[in-house]
Amino acid sequence: MTRDTTEDGWRPGSRYPDPAVRALDPRFESLRLSSAAVERLYTGGRWAEGPVWFGDGRYLLWSDIPNNRILKWEEETGAVSVFRQPSNNANGNTRDERGRLVSCEHLTRRVTRTEYDGSITVIADAFQGKRLNSPNDVVVKSDGSIWFTDPPFGIAGWYEGNAAPQELPACVYRVDPDSLEIAMVADDAVGPNGLAFSPDESLLYVVESRAAPRRIRVYQVDGHNQLHSGSTLIDCGPGTADGFRVDVAGNLWCGWGMGSAGLDGVRVFAPDGTALGHIDLPERCANLCFGGLHGNRLFMASSRSLYSLYVNTQGAAWGRGRQR
Secondary structure, three states: OOOOOOOOOOOOOOOOOOOOOEOOOOOHHOOOOOOOOOEEEEOOOOEEEEEEEEEOOOEEEEEOOOOOEEEEEOOOOOEEEEEEOOOEEEEEEEEEEOOOOEEEEOOOEEEEOOOOOOOEEEEEEEEEEOOOOOOOOOEEOOOEEEEEEEEEEHHHHOOOHHHHHOOOOEEEEEOOOOOOOEEEEEEOOOOEEEEEEOOOOOOOEEEEEOOOOOOEEEEOOOOOOEEEEEEEEEEEEOOOOOOOOEEEOOOEEEEEEOOOOOOEEEEEEEEOOOOEEEOOOOOOEEEEEEOEEEEEEEEEEOOEEEEEOOOOOOEEHHOOOOOO
């Protein structure tokens, strides 16, 4: 980072504008706030992932995968507590159109939905008679369909799940919201990881986390929820894209890092793939989401910690009148 840090790697910015929020292209100036700084809200996890905002309760949930728990941060008090433990090594989280929590679980190799009464509904755990690998990240389209990636990361060892043989290739799947019928929609992404829709849902972006270098691919989404013309939008070079979200203008806010200064944090890209800016963090950022009252607060799940930053845009869901 460009500022001094304490022994544990973090010191809040002492002046505005925060030097940790860097423009790489003049277009980034309209996205950052000169009087907002990166804040650390919590530290003490093992591998933070899958943040999701609950505006109706003014809290954020995120996964701490190796610790087998989902944590909760309350906006009003700043208190952090355990929301669910065990979490079945939950990774990615989102909310469906009715506001219910949807989670990817490594240990049970499934995608689940938490009902209003706290009970759990299994959304997907197999395809064509074979067990899923370890669902990683998940998004819900405005029609209620659930889309998720299924790389084998959670079955590769005993740290974020249980070691097990891989039964299916790593693919992207879609689940019908009514029948819960599962369909494979992409099998050509190398190690599919984070995924997100463009604001109008005509495009689906998918991180290829086993490509060398990592890439972010873009697919066209037709009226039947089929994907076409997958191509490389972003070559990550020395960086490491992971989970990401899209703002109302279609910019991609990507968890980023490679364990070195200048790369760890969040990298922001325009819809055309141009790098616009970077948010320096002392830890690699695995995933993020927009939240807060107006959807302009970026929450960043980063290795052991949770960070936030107010920005001059909103998450794409707010552009459709949906406060996640």
